[in-house]
Amino acid sequence: MALTKEQIAQRIARELKDGFYVNLGIGIPTLVANYIPRGIKVVLQSENGLLGIGPFPEQGQEDPDLINAGKQTITTVPGSAFFDSAMSFGMIRAGKVDLTVLGAMEVSEKGDIANWKIPGKMVKGMGGAMDLVASAKNIIVAMMHTNPKGESKVLSHCTLPLTGVRCVKKVVTDLAVLDVTEAGFRLLERAPGVTVEEIKSKTEGKLIVEGDVAEVAF
Amino acid sequence: MALTKEQIAQRIARELKDGFYVNLGIGIPTLVANYIPRGIKVVLQSENGLLGIGPFPEQGQEDPDLINAGKQTITTVPGSAFFDSAMSFGMIRAGKVDLTVLGAMEVSEKGDIANWKIPGKMVKGMGGAMDLVASAKNIIVAMMHTNPKGESKVLSHCTLPLTGVRCVKKVVTDLAVLDVTEAGFRLLERAPGVTVEEIKSKTEGKLIVEGDVAEVAF
Amino acid sequence: MSKVVANADEAIRNIRDGAVLMLGGFGLCGIPENCISALVRKGVKDLTCISNNAGVDDFGIGLMLQKKQVRKMISSYVGENAEFERQLLSGELEVELIPQGTLATRCLAAGYGMPAIYTPAGAGTEVAEGKEIRSFSGKEYLLEYAFEADYAIVKAWKGDTEGNLIYHETARNFNPLMAMAGRVTIAEVEHLVPAGELDPDCIHTPGIYIHQIFQGASYEKRIEQRTVRKA
């Protein structure tokens, strides 16, 4: 059984450590906030100028001045702070954000990432993604292992225009948990019931399999 | 009669225009604040992080958290704002401060200024002077025309280590008001009773005298 | 010399065709609504707009796009705007896409008198093409130049008659940066108060950066993605 989007988020949430400052991208990454392990404290950064994102507001409590980077209405937690966009990307560039979770269209075995542009399609822009991938010290990509056509998104080289080079540290897909190493993608865990063979067949980039590969346990 | 320090300040104050943001250095420049012409409004900047310097506090009202760049206790005026040192020099570099008034040891006919270091003496540092002279769009120097030995401080070339190059626009001394032009120092006004000949004899740099030179009137 | 003007129309009266404008806001959050309406009324054309986003079809900069007042957008993200897409594909509109942090820092550079800054954003990507690249400690950075804008138009929560500004929550975003970066900066505020009423320790934009200020007639503050908790 491939992991659901919720399960991908849940698996990524296990990478969080107490005291981490974390930036979660739009899509699956946003769901990670729902699975922060008990007993640890994590502060969520929104690159439009907030540390301390809280849950979505209750109906009727939406505040137009308070949104996340996906333009969704949000709330804050006690101890939050607002700042401008230069300081926001300043703290990202300076490596103060411990972990960034992003979606991607393609990831290469060198850790390159492509997630902003498809030639021939209307290009909406990179937003803050290029700043995040160029600066974050620890980047985890959350995505499907293949595209809707069934083609691998886990590649030897990205075919789409790059967002950043040699920056992705880990990839969590619906099929597998992969470390990006000097030698290629190292298979850490597989989705329950998904075989190593299936992962191999759907991974175009170099896949390193050592010993038994455990299933992701929930 | 040579101008007193108070009169130098009073003369410089006439250069102020309504709405100006002004940075006043330590010494004679500080006195300029006492002569702001009626009917115009000027906001004083302190490079340690304040716009809107007020008068010195009344006895017993000194606030250790509220000082000017000379470390003197001060007050604020209504509408003041505090900020950090990067923004303070940022607004100076960006040309947002309309006028800077500084003391100097030497000024050259090219507009170079030396006011921070005397070889052989303990060097205390340039503080913010190099930033101010490199950035301010309009710099007026307030100083004595000669040093205590009677030597001219209004020179063809500075002999002391420079603080900045080609930056001074006007010099007001105890003897004269001088514009710094492409061709040299142009004598604009002379202190009451001081002859053009005396100013010439005490000006080592090129002095341009055109027509009658009026006395500074008070 | 007062910085206070009566309304948006008076504030933008000197803006001419072909001007380079910066407009604060992120999405529809913290955008200078009143000035945008006034620019639409004035009909000034051929504008270059530096703004993180381009509004939606019927709000924000989208209103200026509808009237074909914009020649070029400089933004980090321009999604969710059908008229924008139409003009872009037809060649009526030019777009320059810039990483969001680079956009912010090029404003900061202008406001702080730094001619250019180094950022790693875009190194190794097509954003780096034609740009000066330099390594510091083994990492590649791009040289990015300070913006030059004729006008910055920003929106704050509170302002005083000296031009001091305080923003509210994430409506701050690019506003304080653009406020510093315009040759002339126009601020519209929800609440304009006399000098002395704002806490000088809490000013986000000191008045020295602001040339004209007015209290906006009204604020719609439209929400782009209304999202609520599951009951």
Place this chain on the structure above:
Amino acid sequence: MSKVVANADEAIRNIRDGAVLMLGGFGLCGIPENCISALVRKGVKDLTCISNNAGVDDFGIGLMLQKKQVRKMISSYVGENAEFERQLLSGELEVELIPQGTLATRCLAAGYGMPAIYTPAGAGTEVAEGKEIRSFSGKEYLLEYAFEADYAIVKAWKGDTEGNLIYHETARNFNPLMAMAGRVTIAEVEHLVPAGELDPDCIHTPGIYIHQIFQGASYEKRIEQRTVRKA
């Protein structure tokens, strides 16, 4: 994982001989008094101190100079300190003088992840010697590098348990810049409050930059140049 520590001694316990420290403050205004006292008690030596000034003989960094704990000062102005002058002339102490705006901006660069910045300060003077010079629009600028400091030690007025800081009046000065620039940043505050008590719109230094925080036992806040109005 709490950032709150009991006192100055605990906050500075990991600082070793030879460390590079940044210390906030302008003159004696906004200096981390409690941490300086603790550093004197600890007797840590061979320090490089990046601080706008060097205190006076019997207060501020002057106390560390008395104990010969400082090997090098990086400052913009070091006047009014006889022991400082003695050590400098005897060669015991090294001094690097930097324009004040350059000092501030090199801190900002570190906090904002910019490896270097361009500033016109010092162009054409001996400060430019050995530095890379570059012209932008016909004006000369020096390339100045971001500081690298092991610890930044700052003093704020109020802080919360998340490390968020608010400074008071001109005691702000270099503190927020250095707070961003240390590999580890220690903040001492006059008032430490629970998270949620500070207005999130009024935070000067977000807690992400702060690693340890404590409420100082007492503050002398000495005045260097007491100046009053003529009666």
